[in-house]
Amino acid sequence: MLGLPAEFNSDFLARLEQLRIKTRREYAGSGKGGHLSPRRGTSLEFNDFRHYTLGDDVRFIDWGLYGRTDKLYIKLFKEEEGLLSYIFLDASASMGLPDGDRKFELSVVLALALAYVALTSGDRVMVRVLGGEGKTADIGFVYGRHRIIDLARRLAAIRPSGSIDLAHALAGELVTIRRAGKVFVISDYLMAPDSISRGLGLFTAANMDVTAVQIVGGRELEGAGLSGDVEVVDSESGEVVRIAMGPRERERHRESLKRMSLDLRAFCLRNGLHYTLYDTATSFHEFFLRAVAELGLVH
Amino acid sequence: MPWPNSASFTESPMGLLFPGALAFFALTPLLVLAYLARERPRRVSVSSIMIFRSIGGRAGGRFGRPKLDWLFFVELLILSLAVLAMAGPFIIESSRQFAVVVDNSVAMQARMADGTVRFAVALDRINIELKEMNDGDHVTVYVTTPAPHPIAATFQSPGAARSAVDRLTATDAPADPAALAALLAQLASDTRLNNVIYAGAYPVTPPLPSRLRVYAFDAPVPNAALGSFTLRRDSFTATTLHGRVAVGNYGASPQTFTVMVSANGRTLAQQRLELQPDEVGAADFPNLPLEDTYRADLKPTDDLPVDNVAWATNAAVRSIAVLFVSPSPADANGLQSIPGIKVTARTPDAYTPDDLARADVAIFEYAVPKVMPTVNTLLVMPPPEDPIFDFVTSPASKTDVTSWRTTDPITDAVNFRLLNPRVGEFFGVHPWMQAVASGTDGALIIRGERQNHRFIATGFNLFPYLGRENLPMSILTLNMLSYLVGLGSNSAGYRTGQPWIVPAGTETIAMPSGRRVGVQSGTVFADVTETGLYQLIGDGGVTTLRAVNLDDLTASDLKNSPALKIEADESGGVAPTVTMEHKSLSGDILRVIVALALLEALVVYSRRRRVAVVRA
Numbered sequence: 079m080l081g082l083p084a085e086f087n088s089d090f091l092a093r094l095e096q097l098r099i100k101t102r103r104e105y106a107g108s109g110k111g112g113h114l115s116p117r118r119g120t121s122l123e124f125n126d127f128r129h130y131t132l133g134d135d136v137r138f139i140d141w142g143l144y145g146r147t148d149k150l151y152i153k154l155f156k157e158e159e160g161l162l163s164y165i166f167l168d169a170s171a172s173m174g175l176p177d178g179d180r181k182f183e184l185s186v187v188l189a190l191a192l193a194y195v196a197l198t199s200g201d202r203v204m205v206r207v208l209g210g211e212g213k214t215a216d217i218g219f220v221y222g223r224h225r226i227i228d229l230a231r232r233l234a235a236i237r238p239s240g241s242i243d244l245a246h247a248l249a250g251e252l253v254t255i256r257r258a259g260k261v262f263v264i265s266d267y268l269m270a271p272d273s274i275s276r277g278l279g280l281f282t283a284a285n286m287d288v289t290a291v292q293i294v295g296g297r298e299l300e301g302a303g304l305s306g307d308v309e310v311v312d313s314e315s316g317e318v319v320r321i322a323m324g325p326r327e328r329e330r331h332r333e334s335l336k337r338m339s340l341d342l343r344a345f346c347l348r349n350g351l352h353y354t355l356y357d358t359a360t361s362f363h364e365f366f367l368r369a370v371a372e373l374g375l376v377h
Numbered sequence: 378m379p380w381p382n383s384a385s386f387t388e389s390p391m392g393l394l395f396p397g398a399l400a401f402f403a404l405t406p407l408l409v410l411a412y413l414a415r416e417r418p419r420r421v422s423v424s425s426i427m428i429f430r431s432i433g434g435r436a437g438g439r440f441g442r443p444k445l446d447w448l449f450f451v452e453l454l455i456l457s458l459a460v461l462a463m464a465g466p467f468i469i470e471s472s473r474q475f476a477v478v479v480d481n482s483v484a485m486q487a488r489m490a491d492g493t494v495r496f497a498v499a500l501d502r503i504n505i506e507l508k509e510m511n512d513g514d515h516v517t518v519y520v521t522t523p524a525p526h527p528i529a530a531t532f533q534s535p536g537a538a539r540s541a542v543d544r545l546t547a548t549d550a551p552a553d554p555a556a557l558a559a560l561l562a563q564l565a566s567d568t569r570l571n572n573v574i575y576a577g578a579y580p581v582t583p584p585l586p587s588r589l590r591v592y593a594f595d596a597p598v599p600n601a602a603l604g605s606f607t608l609r610r611d612s613f614t615a616t617t618l619h620g621r622v623a624v625g626n627y628g629a630s631p632q633t634f635t636v637m638v639s640a641n642g643r644t645l646a647q648q649r650l651e652l653q654p655d656e657v658g659a660a661d662f663p664n665l666p667l668e669d670t671y672r673a674d675l676k677p678t679d680d681l682p683v684d685n686v687a688w689a690t691n692a693a694v695r696s697i698a699v700l701f702v703s704p705s706p707a708d709a710n711g712l713q714s715i716p717g718i719k720v721t722a723r724t725p726d727a728y729t730p731d732d733l734a735r736a737d738v739a740i741f742e743y744a745v746p747k748v749m750p751t752v753n754t755l756l757v758m759p760p761p762e763d764p765i766f767d768f769v770t771s772p773a774s775k776t777d778v779t780s781w782r783t784t785d786p787i788t789d790a791v792n793f794r795l796l797n798p799r800v801g802e803f804f805g806v807h808p809w810m811q812a813v814a815s816g817t818d819g820a821l822i823i824r825g826e827r828q829n830h831r832f833i834a835t836g837f838n839l840f841p842y843l844g845r846e847n848l849p850m851s852i853l854t855l856n857m858l859s860y861l862v863g864l865g866s867n868s869a870g871y872r873t874g875q876p877w878i879v880p881a882g883t884e885t886i887a888m889p890s891g892r893r894v895g896v897q898s899g900t901v902f903a904d905v906t907e908t909g910l911y912q913l914i915g916d917g918g919v920t921t922l923r924a925v926n927l928d929d930l931t932a933s934d935l936k937n938s939p940a941l942k943i944e945a946d947e948s949g950g951v952a953p954t955v956t957m958e959h960k961s962l963s964g965d966i967l968r969v970i971v972a973l974a975l976l977e978a979l980v981v982y983s984r985r986r987r988v989a990v991v992r993a
Binding site: 172173175176181266268269270295298303304305306307308309310311312313314315317318319320321327330331334335338 | 418419420421422423424425426427428429430431432433984987
């Protein structure tokens with residue numbers, strides 16, 4: 079539909095339009111929006127009192143408090159602003175493997191879905207691709223739902239390649255971020271746990287509300303295509319490991335992958351991060367609607 | 378009695394015929410390289426090798442370390458065995474060679490005075506001898522009927538020979554003493570043989586060859602026997618048969634015998650006969666009614682029952698079908714007047730060999746067939762130099778018969794002085810036919826046998842058959858027809874131990890015991906070791922009966938068994954011989970290689986199938 083991935087059918091778009099991003103804390107945003115901001119403003123959400131001074135709008139005088147204290151206080155309200163959302167998409171070579179799992183394609187779809195939720199909520203969103211090839215010049219925040227087409231076109235041109243150090247890559251991105259907001263990091267997280275914890279820890283330290291989305295291939299999980307004596311080559315480092323894959327090794331492989339995911343989830347929960355796991359063997363629509371809360375979205 | 382040197386053959390040295398072939402062991406590194414190349418694992422790019430490291434994957438180089446799959450060792454073993462096989466390994470086996478000659482002739486069926494059967498006792502003796510041999514000794518077992526021959530290849534152990542000997546049975550065929558003596562002489566002269574053991578009905582004249590050990594069962598057994606049982610039709614018009622049974626008394630005293638002839642379980646005639654010791658008599662049955670088969674029984678029976686029964690068939694009493702092939706078929710008209718004769722006339726152009734299937738006798742006038750006829754045949758004035766008979770003829774200006782065989786069935790009662798054939802030709806010398814009657818410049822009538830069939834050729838024309846108007850010619854013609862259809866001859870003339878030519882059209886022969894043997898016509902059937910009625914079964918189940926009897930009365934004479942004189946050539950030494958045999962192990966090794974290769978193929982197939990299922 080209009081250059082969007084096939085998953086974006088009208089029904090799915092309608093469902094996305096009913097969602098909005100929920101953050102665990104208030105962030106100063108940009109422009110008018112639907113999210114409470116720590117700034118004082120004109121929303122209905124009470125924020126504080128202060129003494130009346132000449133020039134204040136008499137409509138905000140708390141007359142009840144005046145009756146009890148015989149002093150004039152002005153009621154202050156929170157501001158509602160647009161949320162700044164950051165979507166970081168891992169485009170390293172590991173996201174392109176194994177063939178047939180469509181890890182990167184579905185990551186793009188997920189990123190676009192999150193971006194669409196943000197845009198339809200009137201928020202600003204920035205999509206950054208970590209690694210990969212075919213990237214055009216980075217664009218900053220985009221605003222307005224029509225920009226989803228532009229985002230989709232840009233992401234469609236990207237092919238996963240190369241290797242990234244998540245901590246290093248996220249640190250580089252963090253430097254460019256001026257205001258805190260919602261952060262989505264979409265990756266397979268098949269990397270050193272230390273790199274993951276340092277990378278995601280940077281954002282939590284920067285007072286960001288982070289959601290880690292791990293994407294795992296269905297065939298990858300089952301170890302499909304690996305049997306007998308094989309030399310497995312790391313898609314990013316090029317390292318080679320020989321292994322005889324039998325039923326027992328395949329089972330251990332599956333268990334190890336699951337254990338890695340559990341470790342990542344435990345890390346996220348411990349540090350106040352949202353975490354969700356997407357197994358590409360399941361339907362994208364099914365996953366997205368099931369994982370709304372885990373992704374940090376609300377209806 | 379144990380055989381000498383029985384405990385001295387324990388050495389089994391080994392060796393290689395081509396030790397140079399062991400150089401091929403240098404191929405082993407090639408196998409390792411080939412194995413590495415073949416077993417080089419597939420390269421698969423994965424997202425991350427972290428997981429694989431955690432489940433035991435090892436860092437590998439370009440080829441990696443060879444994985445010690447047990448199939449590698451199987452292949453290494455196969456290669457090693459192949460190299461070893463090329464080197465021609467052998468072991469030297471010391472063994473002794475023995476020959477065992479078991480007389481399984483009819484005489485061995487006789488029951489001895491103590492009630493035991495000669496053959497059973499002979500087998501016991503042979504078994505005792507075989508038990509005394511060493512396990513590695515080789516034994517060749519011979520039997521004496523229908524002709525002396527080994528029953529199988531040399532047995533590699535006395536145990537195997539014992540099993541084979543236990544399965545032997547005595548046949549109804551007589552042994553040929555001359556052939557048996559020749560065999561024993563040959564075996565006794567064979568320096569490769571350690572010993573020869575003979576157990577049979579014939580004694581051996583001393584001195585015995587040193588290698589020969591004899592168990593003779595020649596104690597006299599009183600025996601009476603039926604000899605030949607012949608049937609003949611006295612004339613073409615006769616409606617009964619004339620039977621004659623020969624009877625021999627080989628007992629110690631005069632005895633009165635009763636010979637009964639029966640058919641289909643019904644006694645047709647019987648006759649009493651008193652015979653002196655060693656006397657042979659004949660019982661005549663001139664008016665036997667026509668039946669398919671006849672059985673003659675001798676009473677009282679004795680210790681060799683097989684020769685107390687004889688069989689005959691009525692092949693002589695059927696209407697005789699004559700195929701007459703001639704450019705002038707009308708010449709056959711006169712033959713129709715002979716009772717019991719049915720003539721079918723053909724011109725040579727219309728004749729096909731298939732016509733012979735419905736004929737008992739073929740007559741070719743001025744013609745010869747292009748293939749050898751499958752029935753008895755009369756050739757009247759055949760053209761010369763045909764490829765089948767290759768007659769050499771010369772025109773006869775004067776065809777008077779000047780000489781003839783007086784005792785020949787063809788010339789019987791023929792007045793050749795009145796014969797007076799008008800035109801004719803003389804036969805030159807023929808390779809397999811002999812002159813019966815001759816003129817001044819050559820033979821005028823010749824006859825012979827080929828492929829179990831009778832052939833007569835005449836240099837003058839017998840036809841047309843004029844009956845009483847030309848009596849000498851008619852008698853000659855009837856004599857020839859009688860000879861060709863077997864009238865007046867022994868119609869039960871088949872004897873055990875004497876092979877036949879399988880008659881045309883016969884596909885299977887059912888023996889009296891019920892055993893059926895597939896045969897090919899024209900070939901020799903030598904398995905004539907049972908007395909009784911043989912069924913010759915042809916296409917479409919057409920069955921002809923053939924009676925086979927033990928009608929050689931000498932085989933029934935168990936009182937005067939001739940002694941065998943063995944003239945062995947023992948110049949080659951008489952010491953017990955030990956044969957050192959190089960027994961090649963290459964065959965065994967090749968069998969192991971094939972088994973290992975099959976095992977590997979099975980395992981590889983199974984693995985690939987499992988991989989295919991996983992990939993699917």
